[in-house]
Amino acid sequence: MTATKGTRVLAPGTLDGLSALVTGAGSGIGRAVTVRLAELGAHVTGIGRHEDTLAATGELVDSGAYDYHVCDVRDLDAVSAVVADTGRRHGLGLLVNNAGGQFFARADDISPGGWRSVLDLNLTSVFHITKAAHPFLAASRGAVVNISLSGVERGGMGMAHSIAARAGVLGLTRTLALEWAAEGIRLNCLGPGTVLTHALSDEASEHVLGNLVDRATPMRTPTPPEDVAELVAFLASPAGALMTGQLLQIDGGAHLGPGLHMLPEAYR
Numbered sequence: 001m002t003a004t005k006g007t008r009v010l011a012p013g014t015l016d017g018l019s020a021l022v023t024g025a026g027s028g029i030g031r032a033v034t035v036r037l038a039e040l041g042a043h044v045t046g047i048g049r050h051e052d053t054l055a056a057t058g059e060l061v062d063s064g065a066y067d068y069h070v071c072d073v074r075d076l077d078a079v080s081a082v083v084a085d086t087g088r089r090h091g092l093g094l095l096v097n098n099a100g101g102q103f104f105a106r107a108d109d110i111s112p113g114g115w116r117s118v119l120d121l122n123l124t125s126v127f128h129i130t131k132a133a134h135p136f137l138a139a140s141r142g143a144v145v146n147i148s149l150s151g152v153e154r155g156g157m158g159m160a161h162s163i164a165a166r167a168g169v170l171g172l173t174r175t176l177a178l179e180w181a182a183e184g185i186r187l188n189c190l191g192p193g194t195v196l197t198h199a200l201s202d203e204a205s206e207h208v209l210g211n212l213v214d215r216a217t218p219m220r221t222p223t224p225p226e227d228v229a230e231l232v233a234f235l236a237s238p239a240g241a242l243m244t245g246q247l248l249q250i251d252g253g254a255h256l257g258p259g260l261h262m263l264p265e266a267y268r
């Protein structure tokens with residue numbers, strides 16, 4: 001596995017005056033997005049379930065550029081209240097639906113409860129948060145970026161629940177891009193490949209991810225979270241003003257189809 005360093009191309013000040021809301025801002029991609037948006041001039045409100053990690057993200061950005069709310073995105077009333085509070089206090093020009101995740105299991109081993117938990121986290125929450133953000137996004141002619149998953153269009157073995165949820169988000173993104181275009185709101189999805197974040201540090205994930213990079217990613221490199229962040233910033237910037245309803249894969253050509261050898265032994 002080789003790794004490339006994250007790339008930064010946008011000029012300082014590109015996002016001056018932007019107010020952004022980032023779910024899952026306390027780690028991984030969400031943290032990288034938060035840091036980059038703030039560097040480019042935005043104010044970011046982060047959401048996550050753990051205060052310590054959300055606060056640690058704040059140590060990486062200028063004071064005054066960031067605040068956070070401890071909240072579970074699956075608690076639809078609570079998260080809608082956070083969106084409304086953020087919109088009232090700062091306005092809302094960018095919503096990044098990033099919080100998400102899954103467990104790796106073949107479809108036969110996904111119980112109704114397991115299916116529901118992944119759909120609630122990765123699809124239902126996105127619908128409700130985005131709907132709650134609508135009036136504020138309309139007021140600012142704002143943008144939504146939904147963090148998706150490489151494989152959303154082709155499928156991904158061991159991730160039936162998650163891929164189904166992300167496909168749902170893609171459909172939602174494309175539909176709202178049509179419904180809300182007249183209000184100047186743009187919505188897009190980004191599909192990272194393998195991003196080496198702490199969430200993937202357990203043994204099963206290690207196994208899957210090492211294999212994914214070496215055997216299922218033609219460019220044989222993980223996706224740096226900073227590259228995802230730069231694309232989010234681009235989509236929020238004036239340069240992205242005509243981009244809507246798109247899925248942008250940022251995955252080194254990854255494809256999770258060729259064989260069960262990528263899954264932990266127990267799942268083959």
Ligand SMILES: CCCCCCC/C=C/C(=O)SCCNC(=O)CCNC(=O)[C@H](O)C(C)(C)COP(=O)(O)OP(=O)(O)OC[C@H]1O[C@@H](n2cnc3c(N)ncnc32)[C@H](O)[C@@H]1OP(=O)(O)O
Binds near residue numbers: 149
């Ligand atoms: C070429 C393509 C490249 C793509 C690479 C993609 C790599 C992907 C990377 C990522 O997405 S990284 C970010 C990932 N982060 C995580 O995934 C976080 C870890 N996951 C979780 O926190 C949880 O799994 C969850 C998805 C949030 C679910 O948590 P929840 O608290 O809701 O679950 P539980 O209450 O514990 O269980 C609910 C339900 O689910 C069943 N279940 C849980 N784990 C498993 C498992 N490993 N296998 C099977 N079933 C599982 C559990 O039994 C419960 O079911 P019921 O008992 O109710 O039937």
Ligand SMILES: NC(=O)C1=CN([C@@H]2O[C@H](COP(=O)(O)OP(=O)(O)OC[C@H]3O[C@@H](n4cnc5c(N)ncnc54)[C@H](OP(=O)(O)O)[C@@H]3O)[C@@H](O)[C@H]2O)C=CC1
Binds near residue numbers: 148150193
């Ligand atoms: N890593 C990878 O290879 C890839 C990841 N992705 C997707 O990118 C997104 C970010 O992943 P990544 O940064 O790797 O993972 P992390 O686990 O590092 O980040 C997920 C973040 O979401 C937060 N979160 C999780 N569940 C909830 C919840 N119910 N309510 C509020 N916040 C929540 C977590 O914080 P807390 O636990 O404090 O709530 C955490 O900060 C996810 O949607 C993931 O599926 C897509 C492609 C590849």
